[in-house]
Amino acid sequence: MKPVEQRSDLKPEEFVEEYLRKNKPVVLKNAASYWRERWTPQWLKERFGTRKVVVETDEVFVHDKTQKTIPLAELVDIVLSDSQEFRLRSMSFLSQVPELLQEFEEHSDFERLYLRGVGGPKRAFWITPNGNATLLHHDTFFDNLNVQVFGRKRFIMMPPSSYKSLYVHLFSESPLDPRQVPRDKFPRFTGVDLAEAVVESGDIMFVPQFWWHFVISEGICINVNSWIRTTPQAVRAVTSQIPLAPRYFYRIYHKDLTRQLISRNIRAAHRVSSFFGRKEARGAAQ
Numbered sequence: 506m507k508p509v510e511q512r513s514d515l516k517p518e519e520f521v522e523e524y525l526r527k528n529k530p531v532v533l534k535n536a537a538s539y540w541r542e543r544w545t546p547q548w549l550k551e552r553f554g555t556r557k558v559v560v561e562t563d564e565v566f567v568h569d570k571t572q573k574t575i576p577l578a579e580l581v582d583i584v585l586s587d588s589q590e591f592r593l594r595s596m597s598f599l600s601q602v603p604e605l606l607q608e609f610e611e612h613s614d615f616e617r618l619y620l621r622g623v624g625g626p627k628r629a630f631w632i633t634p635n636g637n638a639t640l641l642h643h644d645t646f647f648d649n650l651n652v653q654v655f656g657r658k659r660f661i662m663m664p665p666s667s668y669k670s671l672y673v674h675l676f677s678e679s680p681l682d683p684r685q686v687p688r689d690k691f692p693r694f695t696g697v698d699l700a701e702a703v704v705e706s707g708d709i710m711f712v713p714q715f716w717w718h719f720v721i722s723e724g725i726c727i728n729v730n731s732w733i734r735t736t737p738q739a740v741r742a743v744t745s746q747i748p749l750a751p752r753y754f755y756r757i758y759h760k761d762l763t764r765q766l767i768s769r770n771i772r773a774a775h776r777v778s779s780f781f782g783r784k785e786a787r788g789a790a791q
């Protein structure tokens with residue numbers, strides 16, 4: 506596996522030219538040094554332990570998970586006990602805890618410096634247990650800056666052009682675990698350019714739109730990531746590398762009105778499709 510480039514002190518202009526415009530991943534070493542171990546599991550438990558969080562389990566596909574609501578303190582105790590039962594991936598947690606949102610906003614200059622897309626950022630807050638694996642997927646129209654606040658994560662990445670080799674499920678998810686792909690079950694998985702990055706506390710991982718990523722937590726991790734929607738020009742440039750049918754789906758879907766229309770039904774479609782996809786994913790895991 507090739508290493509993803511790592512850069513320290515990267516100037517925003519160079520980031521935009523060399524990585525954002527070229528749709529190329531990079532680890533921004535120490536670019537979020539303020540965030541290094543700023544929030545720890547124990548600290549979150551002490552300050553906000555009674556807040557309710559929606560945790561996920563039984564991951565097969567991103568859009569097909571079992572959810573449960575528990576107090577944050579319970580989640581922290583579970584992950585500290587080395588259980589992989591639950592993970593938190595919340596789009597709303599920072600806004601539920603205004604103190605955290607305010608602190609994040611005050612110290613997120615990197616968003617303004619590095620991400621120049623369409624619209625403001627959408628953010629997610631993550632607590633993942635040691636050994637957690639987030640399955641292979643891409644973030645479609647979003648460029649993503651993922652800040653490692655606590656712990657260490659390994660990103661296994663594949664370029665958008667790998668589409669044909671990944672047994673894609675409903676356009677943006679794949680059942681493959683790139684650490685070990687059974688060739689007899691997935692013979693099309695050949696010649697894929699794999700790249701790997703290890704991100705440590707205080708670093709930022711740049712995941713460009715359409716890049717496939719499979720993410721392993723090496724220890725308990727806390728992350729905040731910011732997604733910015735990219736421009737139609739960038740979508741056109743990147744989708745030219747993928748097959749015709751998904752290419753036109755993505756281009757149509759990127760247009761706002763069509764997007765809203767499709768979005769209403771996309772979750773239902775995911776559920777139906779996951780019902781069939783589960784069998785393939787489970788079969789592969791056995």
Ligand SMILES: O=C(O)CCC(=O)C(=O)O
Nearest residue numbers: 633639644649651720730
């Ligand atoms: O941190 C993880 O486990 C997954 C991160 C991810 O998929 C993302 O930032 O889009």
